[in-house]
Amino acid sequence: MEPNSYSLNHNFGITEILVMNQIRFVVASLSLLSLFLVTVQSGNSAQTMPLLMPQHKDNYFMETTLGHPSLWFPKDIPLKVYLNPPKGVQNYQPYMADILKNCLKEYERVSDGKIKFQIVEKPPFDIQVSFSFKLLPGASRWDSGWTTVQTSPHHIDKANITIFTHTKAWLEKDYLREVCLHELGHALGLHNHSPDPHDVMYSKCMIVPQVLTIRDVNTLALLYDFKPSDVVLANLPEYCDHISTAVPRRFSQVQADEYSQKLAEKLNLARWLAEGTQQRSCDLSLLLDGSGNIYNYRITRRSGSVAFDNSILTALVTSIPLPKPPDGILSKSPSGSRRILFSFTVTSDGKVAALPVLDDQATEIIPCAQAVVALPLISGQATTVATSTASGIKTAIPAGQTPITAPKETPQQLDDLQWTAKVKQLVKDRWQPDEPGNVVLGLGVKQDGKIAHLVVKQSISDVAFMRAAMDTCLEAEPFPAPPAPAGATEFVKEVEINFDGTSTP
Structure with missing residues (x-):
């Protein structure tokens, strides 16, 4: 979700001190004469940012309000929500409104009813939600949502949420749920973003799936003056705070060195490193x-160059899944699947070196049965394209909802060669090169025809060319369901597609 294009159109008049009973917070230097408009733009970012843990771990109240909170008053509750009829909106499906309604219930649940909503069939309304294929002025194609909030001193007068439908991959149920939760957070007064990538109100969709966290709820509780119940807090995910900086002992140094080499080959950092980032x-x-999925990650030592750190993270998210850990390292445990911690140094010459094992490290392999599996991403823009398959994770989305479009074929109808040819033809029909370049993409397709991963395997082109190639694959989704290997129930089939600036794939 894009960093805020956050503008305050207001004139400061007299300076006053106001004590707000609703939030028990003293606010200084406020104008009582002006109205202002807050525009919050959110969507998928064209860059990834270094992951730095925030200074205040239990909430981000100051970061999101900037010391000038605005909220809905008790007299406004229940908030009237109007779903603007999506007549003729391309890519819209009825399940999208259901996801939004479930997100409203989620905010009601975590606030123990302090915040309530009422769906209305026509204006007047407090919050209007619209779905739009056409981008609003100022939005980019990487944006997934846009929220405009009109306020008077301390009070939210009206909010308008627009969910963009121009990219089908962003309408996958898990990702759409994240977008709706994020935009509703803006409409409730969380105007600025959280600095923690695990929170719903972080500015981008990162590897760690964004669901309401303890920090999200604590921040909302400070704004609306309620205390989250123990039951609510007990069922909220906490971000993994136990990532240390060494390789677990059971991951021997020899294995770690071998894995580092495989990781360096997969990342292929030379194509991502920005100019001016030498000797970093x-x-x-x-x-x-065990499959190379990322459950959590963190930059533990920065390079001193934001461009370098951005390049490393971009390489990371475009390489999912990573190489599998060595066989035998990860065994099953009674509490669930285990995860292994791998820490390493990346240098500007593209090398990856495992950090040494510390003698005093107690943890060998981290049991993390409740960790939420990372949603596969499809480009440096960290676009989510697949649904989490983690077991035991509660979801607010009813089962059995209809996907955007059904797969075009069944696995029995196509053999490998026919399927590969058909996939390439679908991409070819949409490829319109307008500049020189060449890139080879590895396209992984799940059994339902949806994209599982999209990875740059080889490139002699700039980032814009690679994005255009990835966009072409996204536009062709869903693909025919791939032929199923004998006895397989869940599988991903990959096909390599070559994009050239002067010819078709």
Whole structure:
């Protein structure tokens, strides 16, 4: 979700001190004469940012309000929500409104009824939600949502939420739920973003799936003066705070060195490193499962160059899944699947080196049964394209909802060669090169025809060319369901697609 294009159109008049009973917070230097408009733009970002843990771990009240909170008053509750009829909106499906309604219930649940909503069939309303294929003025194609909030001193007068439908991959149920929760947070007064990538109100969709966290709820509780119940807090995910900076002992140094080499080959950093980032290095820690999925990650030592750190993270998210850990390292435990911690240094010459094992490290392999599996991403823009398959994770989305479009074929109808040819033809029909370049993408397709991963395997082009190639694959989704291997119930089939600036794939 894009960093705020956050503008305050207001004139400061007299300076006053106001004590707000609703939030028990003293606010200084406010104008009582002006109205202002807050515009919050959110969507998928064209860059990834270094992951820095915030100074205040239990909430981000100051960051989101900037010391000037505005909220709905008790007299406004229940908030009237009007769903603007999506007549003729391309890519819209009825389940999208259901997801939004479930997100409203989620905010009611975590606030123990302090915040309530009422769906209305026509204006007047407090919050209007619209779905739009057409981008609003000022929005980019990477934006997934846009919220405009009109306020008077301390009070939210009206909010308008627009969910964009121009990219089908962003309408996957898990990702759409994240977008709706995020935009509703803006409409409730969380105007600025959280600095923690695990929170719903973070500015981008990161590897760690964004669901309401303890920090999100604590911040909302400070704004609306309620105390989250123990039951609510007990069922909220906490971000993994146990990522240390060493390789677990059971991941031997020899294995770690071998894995580092595989990781360096997969990341292929040369194509991502920005100019002017020579002689740089940074340290990262990953929490991985046996398939190479990332459950958590963090930059533990910055390079001193934002451009370098951005390049490393971009390489990371475009390479999912990462190489699998060595066989035998990760065994099943009674409490669930285990994750292994891998920490390493990345240098500007593209090398990856495992950090040494510390003698005093107690933890070998981290049991993390409640960790939420990372949603696969499809480009440097960290676009979510697949649904989490983690077991035991509660969801507010009813089962059995209809996907955007059904797969075009069944696995029995196509053999491997026919399926590969059909996939390439679908992409070819949409590829319109307008500049020189060449890139080879690895396109992974799930059994339902949806994209599982999209990875740059080889490139002699700039980032814009690679994005255009990835966009082409996204536009062609869903693909025919791939032929199922014998006895397989869940699988991903990959096909390599070559994009050239002067010819079709």
